[in-house]
Each structure stands twice: as structure tokens, then as C-alpha cells.
Amino acid sequence: MKARTRQIAIERTTLVVILALYMIPVLWLVSTAYKPPREIFSSPPSFTFSPTLFNFERIFQLFDVWQLLKSSIVMSLGTTVLSLLLGVPAGYALARSKSRYAIVVAYFFLAIRTVPIIATLIPFYLMMRDIGLLGTWWAVILINTTLNCAFVTWMMFSYFRALPRDMEEAALTDGCTLWGAFYRVALPTVVPGIIASALFCIMFSWNDFLTPMFLTNSDTKPLSVALLASFGTKDITWGTLGALAHFSTVPIVLMALFLNRYFVQGLTKGVH
Amino acid sequence: MATTSVGSIDFPQRKAARLRFQDRRRLFLIALAVPAVVYVVLIALWPLAQGIWYSFFDYNLLRGGGRRTFVGLANYAELWTDSTARRALINTFVFTFAAVALEFVFGLCLALLLWREGRFNRICLAFLLIPVTITPVVVGLIFRALLAVDYGFFGYYLAEWGISGPRGFLASTSSALPVVILIDVWEWTPLVALILLAGLKSLPGDILEAASADGATALQRFRLVVLPLLLPTVFLALVLRVMDAFRVFDIIFVTTGGGPGDATNSLMVYGVKQGLQFFNIGFASAIGNVAILCIAVLCAAFTLLIRRADVRANET
Structure with missing residues (x-):
């Protein structure tokens, strides 16, 4: 018993060290946001500082923070809703189909997910330029929905496949319509899968940087792009960057922490 | 014709209804x-086909009024003769293998550490989600x-004590790529650990108990019982990470922009620069297609490798 407690103690100490390795950079970023500019650039680095909200005032002077936030929200919610509307029914159909082509189509969706975005982004950019959607939220939503809808389809395919057919068959025998069997019988039982799918879609598109960098303009750019675009201009210090990073990371981190059950579930199911 | 019994009429009708x-x-x-x-075909497959088409042309939006001249495979040949492109290809492979190997080793250790059920481990797990969800x-x-030499938390002391060069790790050609790899390892090891941990938790408990009752040491238990059963999860984690590491863009673009020189240039960074900054569409499309090809080959290789390992594990 003594050896066991010692082992647990060693394990926990190691874990604490690893956690510190992760929390120090994050806490450093958080703390820069509350440091006056003078102290961030002190050389050698100082470890104590008098907290201030100066950096937050600065970013509201320098950026239209609400507009950036709105862009991020519109694009990630747009992508998520569209991906779920397309992907959830498709996942159900592929899981319930008796055709041997169903699995081929399912693997096609999985393969789409592996395509490096650079291969599609350039022709897509020219396409958006030609139809006049370049610089709009739609351009980003449209291209991100391909990857995310493929992801949702595959994830929901594995959720629905794990679900026994009996309940739907029973409902159909009782005179339920085909739509009813899908919408009222099957769908409510896979709500955890839908939450996990939505969580991943929101995260992917919220954190996306490459597509909005080239597909949006200064009025429609999201937080992730503003973070880098702001960097290098004369007025920006690490402090204001840290303050801006609050807006881009806090919502998504909080969401993942509160819904971490679904997050972990999705990790293992969605990519299998 | 005279057979008007209810059953014989009813039966075909019911069959028809069922059909x-x-x-x-x-x-x-x-x-x-x-x-x-339809959506995926239109918005993903169609641009993909266009990209393959463009890659056979000399097509630059900023030169010659965006005219296209057919050049056959010249863009692909240039990928090999152009030293920057070749370096980007090599860097991408080095980055992928080094990052995924380290993430797997550290991720497995972390997963084993977190395997024990308990509140302490659940809290640790929640914190480990932060690097995974944070914007790259x-x-x-x-x-x-942190690595900036003049005011960075680490960079200042590393330069001061002579561990890094006077311009810091990210500005030196020899250390920039390893540092970028380590940043990727920092960000994605928890993800690998979470996937492997989910696999560990789904292992049948009776087999593990039987193994320890038989007097197997911890190492034997791990090598002969846990690892073979964990193979599908290992495969999942590796494929997922290889795919994403090969497509690395954000971290490199933000920290070094592919520099210094070509030291950290990757296929994605180079392709984006060529395509969307210099509008060299033909060449950039060729880069994109080569990247797709590489990912396909890597995935196929992994599938074969894991299948062989699976067979071997079942034999012993």
C-alpha cells in the first residue's frame, strides 16, 4: 500500500510539472494584457507589475472590437449551422442505407477532410472573385462548410451506425412517417453527437486563420486575422495583443471547459 | 380467374405495398x-479539379494580363529544381515526422499518467484542453x-546565458525549425494524450486484471497486453496528427513566416505565398496537388503499417 501511495505521489508531481509547462505561457499572455507597456518591454523582463486596464482601453481605440467579434461569431455560427443542416441528415442516410455504395460515399467525406486547404483555396478565391463574393462572410462560410460538413457527416455516420434500428422500425410499423422516424425517433437519441459536432465546427471556424485572411477584407475580418494584422503596426504592443487575444480565446476555451465531456467523446468518435 | 379468396388477392397487394x-x-x-x-462536390471537388487543371499552365494574375499558357508538367518540374520549393518539401516531411513522433511519445506518457480515475486527474484533463482549443x-x-531576445520571458535569459544565439532561437537558421516543431508539440501533445486516454479507458478491465494476476510486470503488461489492444487508437491518433502536421501553416506563418531564409518554409506556407501573395496560380496549384499526393501516400503507408503490426500482435 505504501508503494502505491508513493507511486501516486510521483504521478501527481509529474502531472503538476507538465501542467505548469502549459499554464505558464498562457498565464503570461493573460498577464501582459494587464501590464503597462513600459513594463512589458523592460529588459531584463520584470516579474512584478502594477495591473492596469490601459491595454483594453487601447484596443477599443485602435480596433472596432465589436465588429471583429461579430465577424468571428457570424462566420463560425454560419459554418456550424450550415454544416449541421447538411451533415446530420447525410450521416443518417449513409448509416441507414443498405446500398453498398453508402460506405464508399462515407469514405469520400472522410477523404475530403484530409485535403490541404491550399489546394482548394486558390481556385475558390478566383471563383469568389468572379461571382463577387470575395471579401464577404459568405466566402469564408462556404469554403469552411465543405470541410466541416464532411466532418459532421462522418461523425454522425458513426453515431447513427452505433444506434440500433429497432426503435425506428417499430415507429414505422406504428404508422410513423419516414421523416418522423428520422426526426422524432433517431435524432433525439444522438443529441450528444450533435453537440460534439457543433462544438468542433465552432472551434474549427473560430480558430481558422488562413481562409479569412485571404477571403475577407478590413470590414469583415475576424479576430484571428486582426490579431496578426495588428501585429507589426507601430501602435501595437504585446499588451494590446494580449488584451485582444482575450476576446479570441476566452469564449472558445470556456466552451470547451464546460462541454469537455462532449469534446472528448467527439474526439474519439468523429475521427474514427 | 375464379379464385377470389381474400388471401390470394391480398397477398400481392401487400407485397406491392411493401415494395x-x-x-x-x-x-x-x-x-x-x-x-x-452536391455541396461538397460543387464547393470542394470542383475547385480541386480546377486546381489540377491550372497546375499545367503558366498562369500568373500579375503578369501577362492573367493569360494562361499550357506548359505541361513544367510547374511540377520546377517544384524539384527550385531550391526553395525543394527545401519546403523536405522541411514539411521533417516537421511532420519529428512533431508527430514526439507528440506520440509524450502523449502516450501523459495518457498513462492520467489513466487512473480520480478527481485530480479529471481536473488535469480539463486544463489540458486549453492548448488544444486556443487559437493557433x-x-x-x-x-x-516569450522567445524574443530583448524582453521575452525565456528568450532574454536564453540569449543572456549564451544558450541561444544573440538574435534568439527563431532567428537562427539552425534552431528555427526545431523550435517551431517544439511549439507544435506543445500545442498538440494534449490532443494525442486525450485520444489515447479514451482508448485506454475503453480497454476491457478483466484482461488487464488477469495479466497482473499472472504476475506480469508493469512493462510486460504494457508491451504484451495494453499496446496491442490500443493499436486502433494509436493508428487513429497518428493518422489524424500526420494529416494536420503536414498541413501546418498558422504556427510557422506567425512565428517565422517561413524564415530565416527558407529554414522553416513548409509546403503550405510556400504555396500560400506563391498563390495568394504573388498570384502565381499555376505553380501554387502544383504545390497544392503535391501536398494532396503526399498526404494520400502517408495515410496509405500508415494503414499498411498498422495492419502489419496488428497481424503481428495477433500472432504473438
């Missing part, structure tokens, strides 16, 4: 799947700031 129902059901399922398929751009910026 109609099967057809209706098939149509219904097709109708549910069609929107997603922010991760890049954090490390760029």
Missing part, C-alpha cells in the same frame, strides 16, 4: 444525403513573444 415502401425509403435516404454530396495564431504569438 413501394422500400422504394420510398430508399428515395427518402437519397434525398437526405444528396444536399451534402495566438499560440504562435505567445511563443514568439
Whole structure:
């Protein structure tokens, strides 16, 4: 018993060290946001500082923070809703189909997910330029929905496949319509899968940087792009960057922490 | 004709009704799947086909009024003769293998540490979600700031004590790539650990108990019982990470922009620069297609490798 407690103690100490390795950079970023500019650039680095909200005032002077936030929200919610509307029914159909082509189509969706975005982004950019959607939220939503809808389809395919057919068959025998069997019988039982799918879609598109960098303009750019675009201009210090990073990371981190059950579930199911 | 019994009339009718129902059901399922398929074909496959088409042309939006001249495979040949492109290809492979190997080793250790059920481990797990969910751009910026030589938390002392060069790790050609790899390892090891941990938790408990009752040491238990059973999860984690590591863009773009020189240039960074900054569409498309090809080959290789390991594990 003594050896066991010692082992647990060693394990926990190691874990604490690893956690510190992760929390120090994050806490450093958080703390820069509350440091006056003078102290961030002190050389050698100082470890104590008098907290201030100066950096937050600065970013509201320098950026239209609400507009950036709105862009991020519109694009990630747009992508998520569209991906779920397309992907959830498709996942159900592929899981319930008796055709041997169903699995081929399912693997096609999985393969789409592996395509490096650079291969599609350039022709897509020219396409958006030609139809006049370049610089709009739609351009980003449209291209991100391909990857995310493929992801949702595959994830929901594995959720629905794990679900026994009996309940739907029973409902159909009782005179339920085909739509009813899908919408009222099957769908409510896979709500955890839908939450996990939505969580991943929101995260992917919220954190996306490459597509909005080239597909949006200064009025429609999201937080992730503003973070880098702001960097290098004369007025920006690490402090204001840290303050801006609050807006881009806090919502998504909080969401993942509160819904971490679904997050972990999705990790293992969605990519299998 | 005289057979008017109820049963003989009823039977074909019912059969017809059932057939109609099967057809209706098939149509219904097709109708549910069609929107997603059409969407992906239109918005992903069509641009993909266009990209393959463009890659055979000398097509630059900023030169010659955006005219296209057919050049055959010249763009692909240039990928090999152009030293920057070749370096980007090599860097991408080095980055992928080094990052994924380290993430796997550290991830497995972390997963084993977290395996024990308990509140302490659950809290640790929740905190480990933070690096996974944080915006990659922010991760890049954090490390760029921390490693800055003049005021960075780490960079200052590393330069002061002569561990890094006077211009810091990210500005030196020899250390930039390893540092970028380590940043990727920092960000994604927890993800690998979470996937492996989920695999560990789904292992049948009785087999593990039987193994320890048989007097197997911890190492034997791990090598002979846990690892073979964990193979599908290992495969999943590796494929997922290889795919994503090969497509690395954000971290490199933010920390070094592919520099110094070509030291950290990757296929994605180079392709984006060529395509969307210099508008060299033909060449950039060729880069994109080569990247697709590489990912396909890597995935196929992994599938074969894991299948062989699976067979071997079942034999012993």
C-alpha cells in the first residue's frame, strides 16, 4: 500500500510539472494584457507589475472590437449551422442505407477532410472573385462548410451506425412517417453527437486563420486575422495583443471547459 | 380467374405495398444525403479539379494580363529544381515526422499518467484542453513573444546565458525549425494524450486484471497486453496528427513566416505565398496537388503499417 501511495505521489508531481509547462505561457499572455507597456518591454523582463486596464482601453481605440467579434461569431455560427443542416441528415442516410455504395460515399467525406486547404483555396478565391463574393462572410462560410460538413457527416455516420434500428422500425410499423422516424425517433437519441459536432465546427471556424485572411477584407475580418494584422503596426504592443487575444480565446476555451465531456467523446468518435 | 379468396388477392397487394415502401425509403435516404454530396462536390471537388487543371499552365494574375499558357508538367518540374520549393518539401516531411513522433511519445506518457480515475486527474484533463482549443495564431504569438531576445520571458535569459544565439532561437537558421516543431508539440501533445486516454479507458478491465494476476510486470503488461489492444487508437491518433502536421501553416506563418531564409518554409506556407501573395496560380496549384499526393501516400503507408503490426500482435 505504501508503494502505491508513493507511486501516486510521483504521478501527481509529474502531472503538476507538465501542467505548469502549459499554464505558464498562457498565464503570461493573460498577464501582459494587464501590464503597462513600459513594463512589458523592460529588459531584463520584470516579474512584478502594477495591473492596469490601459491595454483594453487601447484596443477599443485602435480596433472596432465589436465588429471583429461579430465577424468571428457570424462566420463560425454560419459554418456550424450550415454544416449541421447538411451533415446530420447525410450521416443518417449513409448509416441507414443498405446500398453498398453508402460506405464508399462515407469514405469520400472522410477523404475530403484530409485535403490541404491550399489546394482548394486558390481556385475558390478566383471563383469568389468572379461571382463577387470575395471579401464577404459568405466566402469564408462556404469554403469552411465543405470541410466541416464532411466532418459532421462522418461523425454522425458513426453515431447513427452505433444506434440500433429497432426503435425506428417499430415507429414505422406504428404508422410513423419516414421523416418522423428520422426526426422524432433517431435524432433525439444522438443529441450528444450533435453537440460534439457543433462544438468542433465552432472551434474549427473560430480558430481558422488562413481562409479569412485571404477571403475577407478590413470590414469583415475576424479576430484571428486582426490579431496578426495588428501585429507589426507601430501602435501595437504585446499588451494590446494580449488584451485582444482575450476576446479570441476566452469564449472558445470556456466552451470547451464546460462541454469537455462532449469534446472528448467527439474526439474519439468523429475521427474514427 | 375464379379464385377470389381474400388471401390470394391480398397477398400481392401487400407485397406491392411493401415494395413501394422500400422504394420510398430508399428515395427518402437519397434525398437526405444528396444536399451534402452536391455541396461538397460543387464547393470542394470542383475547385480541386480546377486546381489540377491550372497546375499545367503558366498562369500568373500579375503578369501577362492573367493569360494562361499550357506548359505541361513544367510547374511540377520546377517544384524539384527550385531550391526553395525543394527545401519546403523536405522541411514539411521533417516537421511532420519529428512533431508527430514526439507528440506520440509524450502523449502516450501523459495518457498513462492520467489513466487512473480520480478527481485530480479529471481536473488535469480539463486544463489540458486549453492548448488544444486556443487559437493557433495566438499560440504562435505567445511563443514568439516569450522567445524574443530583448524582453521575452525565456528568450532574454536564453540569449543572456549564451544558450541561444544573440538574435534568439527563431532567428537562427539552425534552431528555427526545431523550435517551431517544439511549439507544435506543445500545442498538440494534449490532443494525442486525450485520444489515447479514451482508448485506454475503453480497454476491457478483466484482461488487464488477469495479466497482473499472472504476475506480469508493469512493462510486460504494457508491451504484451495494453499496446496491442490500443493499436486502433494509436493508428487513429497518428493518422489524424500526420494529416494536420503536414498541413501546418498558422504556427510557422506567425512565428517565422517561413524564415530565416527558407529554414522553416513548409509546403503550405510556400504555396500560400506563391498563390495568394504573388498570384502565381499555376505553380501554387502544383504545390497544392503535391501536398494532396503526399498526404494520400502517408495515410496509405500508415494503414499498411498498422495492419502489419496488428497481424503481428495477433500472432504473438
